[in-house]
Amino acid sequence: MIVKCRAESGGQRVSPAYGLTYVFPAEFRLTRGQEYEVYGFALFEKGPAFLVRNDGRRPEWYATSVFEALDSEVPAGWRAGRGEGYELVLTYPELAASETEMAELVELRQDALRPFARQVQTRTSSLPVDATPSFAALVDLAGHFHQDYDLVADTPLGVIDFCLEGQDDTKRAIVAELDALFAAGMDEVVAHRIWLVEGWASYDPVRFGLTCLEWLRQVRDHLSA
DSSP states (O other): OEEEEOOOSSSOBOOOGGGOOOSSOOOOOOOTTOEEEEEEEEEETTEEEEEEEOTTSOEEEEEGGGEEEEEOOOOTTOEEEEETTEEEEEEOHHHHTOHHHHHHHHTTOHHHHHHHHHHHHHHHOSSOGGGOOOOHHHHHHHHTOOTTGGGTOSSHHHHHHHHTTTOHHHHHHHHHHHHHHHHHTOOHHHHHIIIIIISOOSOOGGGGTOOHHHHHHHHHHHHHO
């Protein structure tokens, strides 16, 4: 299912159950005229909404009136559910089955973002989820980029040098994983999923003018030097 945004601003966002509020200030994070994949449809108390991946690469519910439908085919594998605050939801199985997951997706919690990121990869990446090489060592590296990572070193690569000092086996494991991922065709969607969702890194390279893919290429080149 694909829709095109036809609005430029306004309070179109729809909040799910439990009276939860969004963790970020109210903003319209879509671009008029841009197409978006739909990852769910719900009938909330405030009206019908589509779940899309906004311009900040985060899941967000927007009123259906914001969009024009370009492809209305319901994706294979969607399930129906209901819960407090929503009469109906049609979406991927993990989200349809759980009120808690519906709420946690709004709160942008990691446990809910993981299945969403897998759905994004399934729908928009040429690299299938089940064909993605292992990235356990890379996730461990991302864990060093906690909220105070900038106090560890002056640069992101400096953080890596500090945390991996004397750990040659770990460096080789990370390089091996990155080599396999690049050989398999890792794109930006997969790189974002690994670094920011699975790895839960506080360092987002996009804020500093790099894509996640470019950053991981820098990491590989740096550790291979």
